[in-house]
Structures are given as structure tokens and as C-alpha cells.
Amino acid sequence: MTSLILVLRILHIVFGVFWAGTIIFSTLILEPRLKRLGPGIQNPVMKALMPVMTPWMMLSSVIVLLTGVAMTLIMRWGTLNLLLATAWGWAMLVGFVTTLAAMVIDFGVMAPTGMQIEKLAKSFEGRAPTPDEARRLAGLNARIETLSRMDFVLILLTVGSMAAARYL
Numbered sequence: 776m777t778s779l780i781l782v783l784r785i786l787h788i789v790f791g792v793f794w795a796g797t798i799i800f801s802t803l804i805l806e807p808r809l810k811r812l813g814p815g816i817q818n819p820v821m822k823a824l825m826p827v828m829t830p831w832m833m834l835s836s837v838i839v840l841l842t843g844v845a846m847t848l849i850m851r852w853g854t855l856n857l858l859l860a861t862a863w864g865w866a867m868l869v870g871f872v873t874t875l876a877a878m879v880i881d882f883g884v885m886a887p888t889g890m891q892i893e894k895l896a897k898s899f900e901g902r903a904p905t906p907d908e909a910r911r912l913a914g915l916n917a918r919i920e921t922l923s924r925m926d927f928v929l930i931l932l933t934v935g936s937m938a939a940a941r942y943l
């Protein structure tokens with residue numbers, strides 16, 4: 776059992792660091808820098824990154840969620856009915872809910888919005904966008920910005936609850 780927990784823990788932390796780190800890096804550094812460089816650079820860079828980033832982020836989040844739930848069940852098997860009687864249990868519940876919410880935002884809303892942006896940008900390739908297209912593009916980009924801020928807060932809450940859990 777100890778070696779199983781060890782393997783789960785290593786997978787959990789490695790993929791958790793990758794997923795959370797990517798979100799923190801994108802929100803604090805990549806997106807603001809690209810925005811400042813303008814859509815002529817931002818759009819092709821995001822278009823090149825998304826097909827690689829999205830599947831890796833999806834895989835990482837699923838591994839983090841499954842290993843996290845497995846560790847919770849293994850560590851508290853036999854006293855699961857008392858899970859929410861402990862601060863550790865609440866920390867895990869917070870981590871679980873915030874992780875799920877971040878996954879819904881990442882893959883249920885942000886990824887489809889990114890695809891809409893790509894489709895719209897393709898429709899006016901080689902010419903300037905009409906005022907209506909420019910307005911729609913700005914609206915979609917603003918939605919991505921808001922969602923990625925929400926995602927960032929959720930990931931910070933998850934990392935905070937994970938870091939604090941064993942000291943509560």
C-alpha cells in the first residue's frame with residue numbers, strides 16, 4: 776500500500792505542478808505580454824500553442840483528479856464517514872470542488888471559445904475584419920480573459936488547500 780500511495784503521490788504532484796504552473800504562468804506572464812504585442816502576434820502564437828497545450832492540460836487535470844481521489848480514499852478508508860469531521864477532509868473537498876470547477880472552465884468553456892476565435896479569425900484571413908467581426912472577436916477575447924482569471928483564482932485555492940491540508 777505504501778508504494779501505491781508513493782506512486783499516486785508522485786504522479787499527483789508532477790502533473791499538478793505542470794497543470795497549475797501552466798495556468799499561473801499563462802495568466803501572470805504569457806497572456807498580458809501577448810496582449811501588449813497585439814492581435815497580429817497574439818493570435819498566431821495562441822493558435823500554435825493551443826493544439827499542444829489543451830490535450831496535455833486535459834490529461835494532467837484528469838490524472839491529478841483521479842490520483843487525488845484515490846489517495847483520499849486510500850488514506851481515509853474505514854473512516855470515510857468522518858471525513859468532513861476533520862479540517863483535512865474539508866481541505867480535500869475544497870481541492871476537489873475547485874479542481875472540478877477549473878476543469879469545467881478550462882475544457883468546457885475556454886477551449887470551445889478558443890475554437891470560436893480561431894474560426895472567426897479564419898473567416899477574415901487576408902483582409903481587415905468588418906466592424907461587426909472586430910466587435911465579436913473583442914467580445915470572445917474578453918470572455919477568455921475573464922475565464923482565465925477565474926481559473927487562476929480556482930487553481931490558487933486548490934494549491935492553497937493542498938499545501939495547508941496536513942497542517943490543519
Ligand code: HEM
Pocket residue numbers: 787788791792794795839840842843844846847850867868870871872874930933934937938940941
Ligand atoms: C490543481 C489541482 C491539484 C494540485 C496542484 C494538487 C497538489 C498537491 C500537492 C502539491 C500535494 C502535496 C501536499 C503535501 O504533501 O503537503 C497534494 C497532496 C494531496 N492531494 Fe492534491 N492537488 C490537486 C488536486 C487534488 C484533488 C482534486 C484531490 C482530491 C480530493 C487531491 C487530493 C490530495 C491528497 C489526498 C493529498 C495528500 C495529502 C496528505 O498527504 O495529507 N488533490 N496535492
